[in-house]
Amino acid sequence: MNPATIALRAGWSRGLIELRQSFTNGAELFSHFLWPGLMVAAMFFIRNTSFGSSGLLLGTLALPSILGMNASVGVISMSQQLTADREDGTLLRAKATPHGMPAYLIGKVISISGGLLADLVIFLVPAMLLVDGLEVGPGSWPTLAWVLALGLVATLPIGAVLGSVFTSARAQGLVQLPYLALIGISGIFYPITALPEWLQGIAQIFPIYWMGLGMRSALLPDSAVAIEIGESWRHLETVGVLGTWAVLGLLVAPVVLRRMARGESGSSVTARRERAMQRIG
Template structure:
């Protein structure tokens, strides 16, 4: 095969991918998402770590800090459950996804994939489907543990289910887009500290390990700039009794602000993906 033939073939492939109808790209994306989901659940170590880590942390925290507020009737294990659901969503999307994409880029898989007729959007749709499946499974496990052991109630009516649904979807969307964009800062899948350090800091200041209202005011303000704080607050509004709203620093659930912040991060993540996403590693030129 001559160089001219290779050039023409590559150009034709790129044109086919770029001009693919949206319905075709969506269908391929869903098919790729099903494949990636199967690969995730067949990877026993990855699945075990993804599902067990939040549960272990929840059990440890609930054993060490077991206190029930006499004014609201809410216990710290119930609060920790809502926080770990937020961590699970962010861990499946931003943390795991960014490391996975960085590994694929480092191994040259993205570079090879870019040379196939697969539309770029189908690749991202596949990742979103995989994140939705893994995070839904993780959320279901945490809800079951919270319900069985700590008396966490499931949403009691359609309004609370609706709140749970839009907070979950906005959280997954914003964190998935941020995870895709954040992968550009990771050299390989072995560079986990680049993700783990900021994730750990955010967990401590966002009401996951420590009740948010008990944090210093400065840390509360700092956490309010990031999605995890609002994701956890949204979960508290859907899963905890209405009486707990008085324990929130603002004295309300602030649903409008939750939607605004998570939506803003989704837009920021999308813009970063469009402008900075790289299909090749730094050494590939």
């Protein structure tokens, strides 16, 4: 059988098992509801707040933006899971198995993507009951689909690279803090046009802003485009930026992952466990 087919089948099976386990394990099930629940709470408090004289409510503007932001959380999830699996020896076992590394990565992509989709539904259903002014129709779903698909391809490889760089779960704070800062300047909870132009320029480099913009273009009325940069949904620019990140990630991630896998050994896993035990002690 073709090695690629073997890896794809093994990865698909592994991903489905991990996804199913995430909804039967108490701690992971709680995490599936925690972040969406916090976002629904945020929506509750801003749902009736108007944005200037635009006639639009912040809750209406924020809901699709939060969808885009939640989809980009794959960066954090992939990075954390790779780092954890590196610490406990899971990656070493995958390395020692024929076609194990490709199957491992395929499995992670499936389980993380599936979990993110479930989290989006958990957020979207109650949030839509709180917010008025959305325009959801047949034309919304194709845009939601391509923005989500392209956004995942743009962000998951970044998470794989970051997970390969950091050798300790404690170092994940170096990923999360910049990520939270990017959320703050990416127009998620408040329109980006209210920020200084230099901050707008920084936000437009990264995928979070463009994923939020794409979701807004799918779910908001046409009049809402007046508060966007250039008064345009900028679909071509969205495809360009997310596509660039996707290409860069798909080129860099395999190289970094191969180098990381070559450096994995029983002694390195043991050394990391001993350091972890010393910190606990």
